[in-house]
Amino acid sequence: SQQGEEDPQALSIQEGENATMNCSYKTSINNLQWYRQNSGRGLVHLILIRSNEREKHSGRLRVTLDTSKKSSSLLITASRAADTASYFCATGTDTGRRALTFGSGTRLQVQP
Amino acid sequence: KAGVTQTPRYLIKTRGQQVTLSCSPISGHRSVSWYQQTPGQGLQFLFEYFSETQRNKGNFPGRFSGRQFSNSRSEMNVSTLELGDSALYLCASSPGYGELFFGEGSRLTVL
Numbered sequence: 001s002q003q004g005e006e007d008p009q010a011l012s013i014q015e016g017e018n019a020t021m022n023c024s025y026k027t028s029i030n031n032l033q034w035y036r037q038n039s040g041r042g043l044v045h046l047i048l049i050r051s052n053e054r055e056k057h058s059g060r061l062r063v064t065l066d067t068s069k070k071s072s073s074l075l076i077t078a079s080r081a082a083d084t085a086s087y088f089c090a091t092g093t094d095t096g097r098r099a100l101t102f103g104s105g106t107r108l109q110v111q112p
Numbered sequence: 113k114a115g116v117t118q119t120p121r122y123l124i125k126t127r128g129q130q131v132t133l134s135c136s137p138i139s140g141h142r143s144v145s146w147y148q149q150t151p152g153q154g155l156q157f158l159f160e161y162f163s164e165t166q167r168n169k170g171n172f173p174g175r176f177s178g179r180q181f182s183n184s185r186s187e188m189n190v191s192t193l194e195l196g197d198s199a200l201y202l203c204a205s206s207p208g209y210g211e212l213f214f215g216e217g218s219r220l221t222v223l
Contacts, residue, residue, distance in 0.1 A: 031210045042116075042202060042214035088155065098143055098206050099168035102155035 006089060006103040014111050019076040021106040023089030024069075030094045032065055034074050036085045037105075043088065046074075081112040114138065116215035118203050124221045130191040133218045137184050137205030143167075144186040145212065146178060149200040158201075161186055162208075190220075198222045 007022045025032070031050050035043040049056045049065045049072070056063045062075040076083055086107045090100040117136040125131050137144050145160035145168075157170040161180035178188040184205075190197055200219050204212035 033210060033212075035214075040200065040217075040219075042216045043204075043212075045211050045213065048210050090155075092210055096160070096168045097210050098145055098162075098204075098212060099157050099160050099170070100145075100147075100212065101157065102147075104154050 006087075006106045008106060009104070010107045010109070012109040012111065013079060015079060015081055017079055019079050019083070019108055019110070021074045021087050021089075021108070023072045023074070023103050025072075025089070025091050025101070025103070026070065027091075027093065029067070029091040030097050031092045032063075032072050033090045033092070033100065034061075034063060034072075035088045035090060035102075037088065038085045046087075076108075079108075079110045081110050084108060084110045116203055116205050116213055118201075118215035118218050120218060121216065122219050122221075124223060125193050126223050127193055127195060129193050130189060131193060131220060132187055132189045133201055133203075133220075135186045135188075135203030135205075135215060137186070137203075138207075138213055141205035141207050141213070142184055143206040143208060144180055144184060145204050145206070146186070146188050147202040147204065148172075149202060149217070150196075150198070155202075158188065193222045195222050 033048045034046040060077045065072045086105045088105045089103040143162045146158040160168045164180045175191045180186045200217045202217045204214045
């Protein structure tokens with residue numbers, strides 16, 4: 001079963017706008033990661049944030065982590081049509097850092 | 113560096129048959145993990161191998177098994193296929209710390 005829920009399930013925005021996706025999880029974690037998946041393809045790693053970190057940036061991506069609320073958010077700034085994809089959060093635990101539990105995903109559509 | 117390679121990419125089987133999927137990790141990566149993706153259950157962890165040893169296992173029946181060879185290549189096997197086993201099976205490799213590198217997947221259809 002999935003640990004996390006993502007919100008919203010689907011998001012449609014215009015090119016140039018920012019996109020924010022939220023993820024909640026249930027158990028203690030070692031790390032939280034975000035992945036992107038284009039339709040029916042493999043997943044691409046975007047960013048990893050460890051449980052002792054609160055915020056991390058990578059290019060147009062900003063991830064926050066609130067372990068007290070067991071939640072994370074992914075912000076994509078100045079979105080592009082090429083950002084259209086499904087985005088998943090995934091958590092790893094101390095005993096299973098690579099045995100990831102994935103959220104349900106957010107389907108992002110960026111209109112040109 | 114070549115990415116994670118999964119074979120076959122597509123396959124069709126009938127109920128009761130068995131299937132073997134193969135995964136070649138990125139060179140130097142010793143960890144290989146497998147995930148099942150379905151529209152209903154989403155992405156679910158199957159198992160992880162590190163240096164030929166199974167390190168973690170997800171909540172799947174014993175029909176699902178795997179192994180890793182000394183060159184880090186991995187195979188997973190599903191016996192006595194059921195309709196519900198139709199899915200995209202994803203393999204991921206890792207050098208050891210958190211980030212996973214995924215292959216394009218093997219899409220299994222069970223008729």
